[in-house]
Amino acid sequence: MDRRYSEETEWTALDPSGTIRLAEELAAWSAPGTVITLDGDLGAGKTFFSQAFAKAIGVPGVVNSPTFTIIKEYEGAAMPFYHMDVYRLSQIEADELGLDDYFYGDGVTIVEWASLIPELLPDNRIELFISLLENDGRRFRIRGIGEPYTLWCRKLQETKEEQA
Numbered sequence: 088m089d090r091r092y093s094e095e096t097e098w099t100a101l102d103p104s105g106t107i108r109l110a111e112e113l114a115a116w117s118a119p120g121t122v123i124t125l126d127g128d129l130g131a132g133k134t135f136f137s138q139a140f141a142k143a144i145g146v147p148g149v150v151n152s153p154t155f156t157i158i159k160e161y162e163g164a165a166m167p168f169y170h171m172d173v174y175r176l177s178q179i180e181a182d183e184l185g186l187d188d189y190f191y192g193d194g195v196t197i198v199e200w201a202s203l204i205p206e207l208l209p210d211n212r213i214e215l216f217i218s219l220l221e222n223d224g225r226r227f228r229i230r231g232i233g234e235p236y237t238l239w240c241r242k243l244q245e246t247k248e249e250q251a
């Protein structure tokens with residue numbers, strides 16, 4: 088097992104706007120080859136985050152859940168956006184789809200339910216684990232593995248301190 092350097096932080100979204108702010112931060116730092124993973128219970132806000140992220144990178148129109156298609160591709164302002172939901176992904180489909188072509192391709196990828204396919208993910212990635220708080224609050228536990236994602240965690244930490 089590769090033991091890459093990783094960094095952790097947390098982001099509390101008291102309401103949907105807090106989730107949108109986090110998505111906007113990550114979108115601003117994204118580049119071709121960026122991989123963001125999302126985990127959390129049903130209704131935690133994985134797709135909501137993905138939609139906010141898509142908007143932030145300039146994807147026009149509606150982004151909805153790719154549950155039945157596994158991967159949807161969109162054209163963003165500066166690069167493509169690959170939106171995956173791997174909840175129902177089988178190994179055969181994974182082989183056919185060639186996930187690495189997306190992860191190491193020209194766009195930015197978000198993977199919902201990524202913890203179901205740990206061995207298929209690229210080593211370097213940023214992982215978001217969403218849990219529910221009271222009312223409309225959400226807690227994001229965030230882990231950046233490798234560069235540039237460890238740096239992203241430190242930058243998020245600074246953003247939080249500025250806002251506090």
Ligand SMILES: Nc1ncnc2c1ncn2[C@@H]1O[C@H](COP(=O)(O)OP(=O)(O)OP(=O)(O)O)[C@@H](O)[C@H]1O
Nearest residue numbers: 100102103106129130131132133134135223224225
């Ligand atoms: N702070 C918040 N952040 C994100 N979503 C929120 C927040 N507060 C309320 N919501 C609402 O929670 C719902 C989250 O649903 P969403 O479809 O994004 O969940 P999901 O994690 O993708 O679930 P599933 O696994 O069933 O696809 C949305 O209706 C959204 O409006």
Ligand SMILES: [Mg+2]
Nearest residue numbers: 133134152199
């Ligand atoms: Mg969803």
